[in-house]
Amino acid sequence: MSHKELGEPVASLGFPRHTLVSLLIFAATWEVLSNLAPFLGIPPFAIPSLVRIAKAIGTITPIDVVVTLARVIAALIVSFIAGLALAMAMYRSDPLEKYLSPIIRLFMAVPVVSWILFAVLWFPGVEFRIGFVLVVVCGPVFMIDTLDAMRSVPRELRHMMRSFRPTTLQFFTKLMMPAIVPTIFTSWKVNISLAIRVVTIAELVGAVTGIGAQLSNAQQLFSVADVFAWTIVLVALLFLLEAIVSRVEHRLLRWRA
Amino acid sequence: MNTRDPGGPPPIEVRGVRKVFRQTTTGQSVVAIDRLDLTIAPREVVAIVGQTGCGKSTFFDLMIGLEAPSEGTLRIGDKSPHADFDYFRGKIATVFQQDRLLPWRSALDNAKLPLELIGLPEEEQRERALTWLNRLGLGSFINAYPHELSGGMRQRVAIARAFSVQPDIMLADEAFGHLDEVTAQELRDTFLALARESGSTAILITHQLEEAIGVGDRIIVFGKSAKLLADIHVAHWDKSQYGVLREAIQATLQANSPDPRLT
Ligand SMILES: Nc1ncnc2c1ncn2[C@@H]1O[C@H](COP(=O)(O)OP(=O)(O)OP(=O)(O)O)[C@@H](O)[C@H]1O
Ligand SMILES: [Mg+2]
Numbered sequence: 160m161s162h163k164e165l166g167e168p169v170a171s172l173g174f175p176r177h178t179l180v181s182l183l184i185f186a187a188t189w190e191v192l193s194n195l196a197p198f199l200g201i202p203p204f205a206i207p208s209l210v211r212i213a214k215a216i217g218t219i220t221p222i223d224v225v226v227t228l229a230r231v232i233a234a235l236i237v238s239f240i241a242g243l244a245l246a247m248a249m250y251r252s253d254p255l256e257k258y259l260s261p262i263i264r265l266f267m268a269v270p271v272v273s274w275i276l277f278a279v280l281w282f283p284g285v286e287f288r289i290g291f292v293l294v295v296v297c298g299p300v301f302m303i304d305t306l307d308a309m310r311s312v313p314r315e316l317r318h319m320m321r322s323f324r325p326t327t328l329q330f331f332t333k334l335m336m337p338a339i340v341p342t343i344f345t346s347w348k349v350n351i352s353l354a355i356r357v358v359t360i361a362e363l364v365g366a367v368t369g370i371g372a373q374l375s376n377a378q379q380l381f382s383v384a385d386v387f388a389w390t391i392v393l394v395a396l397l398f399l400l401e402a403i404v405s406r407v408e409h410r411l412l413r414w415r416a
Numbered sequence: 417m418n419t420r421d422p423g424g425p426p427p428i429e430v431r432g433v434r435k436v437f438r439q440t441t442t443g444q445s446v447v448a449i450d451r452l453d454l455t456i457a458p459r460e461v462v463a464i465v466g467q468t469g470c471g472k473s474t475f476f477d478l479m480i481g482l483e484a485p486s487e488g489t490l491r492i493g494d495k496s497p498h499a500d501f502d503y504f505r506g507k508i509a510t511v512f513q514q515d516r517l518l519p520w521r522s523a524l525d526n527a528k529l530p531l532e533l534i535g536l537p538e539e540e541q542r543e544r545a546l547t548w549l550n551r552l553g554l555g556s557f558i559n560a561y562p563h564e565l566s567g568g569m570r571q572r573v574a575i576a577r578a579f580s581v582q583p584d585i586m587l588a589d590e591a592f593g594h595l596d597e598v599t600a601q602e603l604r605d606t607f608l609a610l611a612r613e614s615g616s617t618a619i620l621i622t623h624q625l626e627e628a629i630g631v632g633d634r635i636i637v638f639g640k641s642a643k644l645l646a647d648i649h650v651a652h653w654d655k656s657q658y659g660v661l662r663e664a665i666q667a668t669l670q671a672n673s674p675d676p677r678l679t
Binding site: 315316318319321322323324325326329333334337338340412414415 | 480481482501502504505506508509510512514516518519520521529530532533561563581
């Protein structure tokens with residue numbers, strides 16, 4: 160069910176009119192600044208014109224996009240499974256929860272850059288390093304979110320469920336899992352944007368493929384238009400992934416009022 | 417359809433049961449139930465009344481087997497609902513105060529839940545759940561989600577869910593208290609008719625004395641810590657005396673000791 164406000168005009172491409180207008184204004188301002196740059200004392204290459212950026216986007220190598228995407232998705236799946244499994248174990252066992260949660264909190268306080276440096280120190284393989292950084296950053300988020308959600312399943316529903324005598328497996332598959340699905344979706348959205356931003360930094364170090372590697376190349380060659388082009392691709396990728404998750408979410412959560 | 421043995425459901429025997437809770441925050445002990453003795457015969461329909469906090473729901477938790485007595489024994493037939501937890505799967509069902517439906521399941525899937533837990537074949541689950549939903553007048557709402565149903569209808573789904581397993585023992589914890597009077601009356605009558613017809617032992621907790629008196633065979637009045645203040649066999653009272661009975665129960669509850677009219 161969509162709650163479009165009355166009279167809100169909907170433009171083509173599925174974008175609401177406001178989004179389209181604000182993007183257009185942004186693009187126009189950019190173009191004006193790009194033309195004014197020489198008079199403002201800004202070097203002309205710093206704000207490349209839209210045409211130059213468009214040309215740069217034309218030279219984007221799809222393989223790098225695919226590689227980055229694959230890294231992100233694979234790492235998110237591993238993080239999700241590990242996070243969920245840990246959360247379930249911690250939900251079942253108080254001592255485990257008490258010993259693990261300080262460590263998880265410690266992990267979450269470590270800056271991403273430090274993880275990248277640790278990964279370089281500890282692991283020789285580039286792919287493994289990138290995967291490690293992504294999982295160590297996203298896994299705890301999945302874990303904390305799902306554990307919180309399990310804790311907030313209403314006491315009444317847990318009591319009702321137990322009164323019908325489920326096995327432990329049934330208790331999880333028929334009550335806890337469906338109950339935390341909404342949180343799982345929110346957590347995925349948060350982690351997708353986290354992973355997209357982290358993967359590029361991780362790819363800056365040592366990777367020869369991927370959007371991060373290409374960004375680093377572009378920067379070394381002073382081709383500013385390419386830097387912008389890759390950035391735009393990255394943002395588009397993020398929006399695309401979020402849109403897919405929202406779609407599935409909408410499908411699966413139709414039971415919500 | 418009913419596979420229960422011809423002797424009917426097993427009797428419930430409560431002997432010297434105590435239940436003490438230790439409050440996690442204050443560390444204080446609360447005696448929810450203090451040495452309760454009670455026998456409930458097969459197929460009896462019993463109403464339990466008592467003031468708030470007197471241990472009624474705790475007594476249900478002991479019967480369901482979610483809690484173990486601190487002292488004493490509670491046996492259903494020759495088994496303990498707590499120690500032989502799995503044995504009673506599908507044999508005890510409860511209707512709660514709030515409907516406690518799973519919001520992501522349709523009416524049909526909610527009614528099916530306990531049948532899934534006992535592992536019936538898919539086809540039979542569906543058939544049984546449908547039968548009970550139909551009997552509760554929900555035939556045209558089987559695919560509705562809880563949020564699309566009224567409070568009364570949701571409670572009907574909860575009743576269908578409880579009956580779908582054809583339990584030996586049917587419990588209702590203030591199951592009709594939050595509904596308007598007309599709906600409550602209607603649902604209570606349906607509930608009792610179905611319980612009698614399916615031959616279950618039925619135990620209802622209620623705050624309303626009218627409900628308790630209208631219910632059936634026996635009214636049990638709990639005082640503080642589930643102290644047995646009165647055990648009334650309604651059949652011993654003439655219909656014209658119901659007013660007196662009501663007053664006597666009221667007085668018993670207020671004084672926390674048995675009213676002379678009841679003894
Ligand atoms: N899990 C628990 N931990 C600690 N104390 C509890 C617990 N469950 C119940 N109690 C206490 O036991 C007493 C009896 O509670 P119970 O819920 O059985 O009352 P009740 O008769 O059902 O009341 P109401 O009519 O309000 O539902 C209360 O004092 C309550 O605080
Ligand atoms: Mg209660």
